[in-house]
Amino acid sequence: MPQWLHTFGDQYLMWNEGPLIWISDVLILLTGFGIVFVLTYFKKWGWLWREWLTTVDHKKIGIMYLIASLLMMFRGGVDALLLRTQLAVPNNHFLDAEHYDQIFTTHGTIMILFMAMPFIFALFNIAVPLQIGARDVAFPYLNAISFWLFFFGALLFNISFVFGGSPDAGWVSYPPLAGPEFDKGPGENFYLLALQISGIGSIGTGINFLATILKMRAPGMTLMRMPLFTWSVVATSLVIIFAFPALTVALALLLLDRIVGTHFFTMTHGGDPMMYINLFWIWGHPEVYIVIMPAFGVFSEVVATFSRKRVFGYTSMVTSLLLISVISFFVWAHHFFTMGAGADVNTFFAVASMAVAIPTGVKIFNWLFTMFRGRIRLELPMLWTIAFVPCFAIGGATGVMLAAAPADYQYHNSYFLIAHFHQVLIGGVVFGMLAGMYYWWPKMFGFKLDDRLGRCAFWFFNIGFYVCFMPQYALGFMGMQRRMYVYPANMGWNTLNLVSTIGAYLMGIGFLFIVAQILYSIRYGERDVTGDIWDGRTLEWSLPSPVPHYNFAVIPTITSRDAWWEMKQTGQTQALRPSADEIAPIHMPKNSGRPFILSACFFVAGFGFVFEWFWLAALGLLGVVICLILRAFEYDDEYHIPPHEVVETESALGRL
Amino acid sequence: MALAEKHVTSGGSARASSIEYRDPHQAVRILGFWLFLSTDMLLFACLFATYLVVRTHTDGGPTPHEIFDVPGFTIETFLLLTSSFTGGLATLAMRNGHKKQLMVWLIVTILLGLGFVGLEIQEFMADVAEGATMQRSAFLSAFFTLVGTHGSHVSLGIGWMFITLLQVARRGITEVTARKVFIVNLYWHFLDVVWVFIFTVVYLSGVVM
Numbered sequence: 121m122p123q124w125l126h127t128f129g130d131q132y133l134m135w136n137e138g139p140l141i142w143i144s145d146v147l148i149l150l151t152g153f154g155i156v157f158v159l160t161y162f163k164k165w166g167w168l169w170r171e172w173l174t175t176v177d178h179k180k181i182g183i184m185y186l187i188a189s190l191l192m193m194f195r196g197g198v199d200a201l202l203l204r205t206q207l208a209v210p211n212n213h214f215l216d217a218e219h220y221d222q223i224f225t226t227h228g229t230i231m232i233l234f235m236a237m238p239f240i241f242a243l244f245n246i247a248v249p250l251q252i253g254a255r256d257v258a259f260p261y262l263n264a265i266s267f268w269l270f271f272f273g274a275l276l277f278n279i280s281f282v283f284g285g286s287p288d289a290g291w292v293s294y295p296p297l298a299g300p301e302f303d304k305g306p307g308e309n310f311y312l313l314a315l316q317i318s319g320i321g322s323i324g325t326g327i328n329f330l331a332t333i334l335k336m337r338a339p340g341m342t343l344m345r346m347p348l349f350t351w352s353v354v355a356t357s358l359v360i361i362f363a364f365p366a367l368t369v370a371l372a373l374l375l376l377d378r379i380v381g382t383h384f385f386t387m388t389h390g391g392d393p394m395m396y397i398n399l400f401w402i403w404g405h406p407e408v409y410i411v412i413m414p415a416f417g418v419f420s421e422v423v424a425t426f427s428r429k430r431v432f433g434y435t436s437m438v439t440s441l442l443l444i445s446v447i448s449f450f451v452w453a454h455h456f457f458t459m460g461a462g463a464d465v466n467t468f469f470a471v472a473s474m475a476v477a478i479p480t481g482v483k484i485f486n487w488l489f490t491m492f493r494g495r496i497r498l499e500l501p502m503l504w505t506i507a508f509v510p511c512f513a514i515g516g517a518t519g520v521m522l523a524a525a526p527a528d529y530q531y532h533n534s535y536f537l538i539a540h541f542h543q544v545l546i547g548g549v550v551f552g553m554l555a556g557m558y559y560w561w562p563k564m565f566g567f568k569l570d571d572r573l574g575r576c577a578f579w580f581f582n583i584g585f586y587v588c589f590m591p592q593y594a595l596g597f598m599g600m601q602r603r604m605y606v607y608p609a610n611m612g613w614n615t616l617n618l619v620s621t622i623g624a625y626l627m628g629i630g631f632l633f634i635v636a637q638i639l640y641s642i643r644y645g646e647r648d649v650t651g652d653i654w655d656g657r658t659l660e661w662s663l664p665s666p667v668p669h670y671n672f673a674v675i676p677t678i679t680s681r682d683a684w685w686e687m688k689q690t691g692q693t694q695a696l697r698p699s700a701d702e703i704a705p706i707h708m709p710k711n712s713g714r715p716f717i718l719s720a721c722f723f724v725a726g727f728g729f730v731f732e733w734f735w736l737a738a739l740g741l742l743g744v745v746i747c748l749i750l751r752a753f754e755y756d757d758e759y760h761i762p763p764h765e766v767v768e769t770e771s772a773l774g775r776l
Numbered sequence: 777m778a779l780a781e782k783h784v785t786s787g788g789s790a791r792a793s794s795i796e797y798r799d800p801h802q803a804v805r806i807l808g809f810w811l812f813l814s815t816d817m818l819l820f821a822c823l824f825a826t827y828l829v830v831r832t833h834t835d836g837g838p839t840p841h842e843i844f845d846v847p848g849f850t851i852e853t854f855l856l857l858t859s860s861f862t863g864g865l866a867t868l869a870m871r872n873g874h875k876k877q878l879m880v881w882l883i884v885t886i887l888l889g890l891g892f893v894g895l896e897i898q899e900f901m902a903d904v905a906e907g908a909t910m911q912r913s914a915f916l917s918a919f920f921t922l923v924g925t926h927g928s929h930v931s932l933g934i935g936w937m938f939i940t941l942l943q944v945a946r947r948g949i950t951e952v953t954a955r956k957v958f959i960v961n962l963y964w965h966f967l968d969v970v971w972v973f974i975f976t977v978v979y980l981s982g983v984v985m
Binding site: 390755 | 807808936943
């Protein structure tokens with residue numbers, strides 16, 4: 121083998137790292153060839169470009185977010201299983217320390233940024249315009265840019281595994297560990313640039329959905345008549361808008377430290393590593409509320425629908441969402457009570473953190489009161505909602521324990537903390553997102569996900585969850601610290617660690633059942649012919665499944681909360697069925713390939729910065745600028761769907 | 777824009793009379809831009825916070841007092857504040873339907889902006905020549921990053937305003953071009969406000985303290 125190929129293989133392809141990399145290389149190549157082959161064989165390249173890569177339709181963008189987040193859940197889940205396998209028995213050397221560091225870093229980063237975030241955005245896109253009676257979001261072109269920036273950010277992050285090396289300083293990437301002195305190589309650069317690129321997309325989504333909800337509601341849909349999921353998106357978007365810039369700055373400054381040689385967070389020349397930690401958590405704590413609040417929104421929809429009651433305490437639900445979004449900005453320092461900021465600072469943040477439990481408790485009681493004396497149907501979305509309540513209550517209670525600053529000195533960075541945040545993030549966010557996926561799946565695809573396989577997934581995942589994480593609370597009390605890759609046999613941790621690993625594998629089986637359920641249901645799932653398969657309450661259920669691309673042939677006029685339910689009760693559902701002469705031309709945005717190309721240019725620029733190949737970075741940024749200029753001169757980006765086309769579609773659906 | 781005309785509400789009635797708000801599709805973009813500005817404001821807020829934390833961390837290198845050049849930053853301030861005023865005159869001309877005036881004021885604004893950026897580059901180069909580089913100390917890292925981020929925003933704004941100018945030249949004052957002129961001016965005024973903070977927090981207090 122020529123020398124340069126050898127060097128390239130070792131330095132960039134990491135062939136000296138062992139079988140984990142080789143297997144991934146082979147799998148990626150096979151998958152890549154498989155995709156190319158299938159697309160070519162079935163002549164689907166044009167279809168892919170026209171229908172998906174260039175789409176600005178919020179429903180399709182939502183589906184792409186959903187697919188991406190399920191794939192990332194797989195990647196993050198495999199990471200988790202590798203970690204738990206390593207910890208199953210003492211003195212294990214399944215992974216070495218370096219690989220363990222990389223895998224817990226990618227596990228955390230992927231689960232938060234590339235699994236939870238796209239999952240909430242999937243539900244935003246799928247549900248919000250339909251719930252408020254709009255034909256698309258306020259800025260469809262920006263929406264496509266947001267998705268593709270997320271996509272290429274995630275791609276950049278995942279490529280690090282087989283090209284250049286994964287980041288290894290934890291999902292928080294604290295300097296000085298992540299700084300230029302102690303973490304050489306491209307790994308951390310991958311982290312910084314991938315998050316930066318997808319973060320810009322997230323800011324775009326926050327702006328887009330806030331503007332959509334404020335300005336594009338159907339006539340009569342006052343703020344206090346909006347469905348609670350839409351309200352949760354308002355609260356989430358506000359938090360995104362106010363929190364993400366802090367992440368942008370934290371990442372940018374650390375990147376400057378690493379590739380320009382500045383001294384923001386270094387140990388010498390006056391740098392202050394704690395500044396990074398503050399900036400990171402000024403974003404980071406609101407971020408966990410960004411991912412949990414949409415789950416709260418899903419639960420509110422699901423509980424009301426499957427109890428056949430209007431939600432209990434609507435106003436207090438809205439108020440508590442907004443309170444949570446405000447308080448979320450005053451709790452960040454509880455991530456580092458041990459920094460030594462002093463008793464007064466810690467007291468403030470401790471009290472603020474505990475205060476979060478109040479609006480959250482209000483919501484929990486409201487959901488319970490909604491179920492009380494309701495006619496509960498235990499469909500899959502409701503099952504996950506019911507599982508959420510005790511799980512999140514325990515997670516919240518241990519959260520209050522952690523918020524008690526003096527006690528936190530004991531729990532800090534122990535497995536108690538790990539168990540706590542997995543309980544709120546899995547029990548809250550993942551359960552909520554799965555409930556939302558099951559709930560809106562028929563709306564997206566026109567068929568229901570199979571119930572039997574879904575129940576298997578539910579029980580494996582739930583039992584697995586408690587088996588996995590309850591022992592970790594105890595391990596935390598017994599002194600086991602997070603991020604340790606190996607432990608001696610005489611600590612008394614052996615049994616609990618083994619049990620925890622078994623639980624992780626049970627959750628893995630649960631995930632496989634979800635995959636099986638989706639594949640099975642594509643062929644055999646119950647078809648949704650009415651568009652209202654759950655006997656729903658909000659506007660999206662007044663539309664056929666899947667929804668025609670213009671959503672509403674005629675924009676409805678809203679007279680009450682739970683508009684569709686009221687119409688069904690009073691026998692006025694015909695009001696939403698247009699008559700042929702009512703249908704006017706519909707104004708829609710044109711598809712555009714530029715969001716995809718623009719984001720690909722960001723990817724090229726990011727890749728250039730990762731390896732400090734500045735010519736490549738400059739080339740990528742030039743592409744970005746060209747795309748922006750072309751957009752500025754684009755005036756013809758909308759078209760009208762002629763009425764006869766709408767009439768045809770609607771009559772084919774039997775709605776005229 | 778994918779929305780029915782009738783169910784988009786425009787701004788208040790006073791605004792509804794001005795051309796940039798008349799079409800609801802354009803009005804919603806202005807709202808979106810305000811939301812974007814709030815994110816940009818927070819970005820600067822974080823950079824200011826970082827600067828305030830490390831501004832005394834000079835590591836034995838140049839101090840604010842030593843490198844800030846009073847006449848230089850005073851002229852920069854004068855140029856930028858004036859450009860904000862001429863930008864306002866451009867908006868006024870646009871609302872009155874005077875295309876030529878609008879273009880003249882945009883050009884004046886661009887020239888003033890170019891003068892500002894030119895002076896800032898000169899200031900930075902002089903600093904670097906004296907050994908006050910970004911890599912010297914935490915204070916200098918934060919100084920160059922904060923002021924440089926503002927400067928690159930202004931540079932971007934100049935390019936953007938120029939592109940908007942070309943569109944006005946080609947298409948005249950329509951509801952769409954009016955919205956574009958209005959938004960680029962919003963951006964410009966925002967950068968002016970940020971500069972006022974840089975002037976006081978960085979330069980003035982740096983010279984005084």
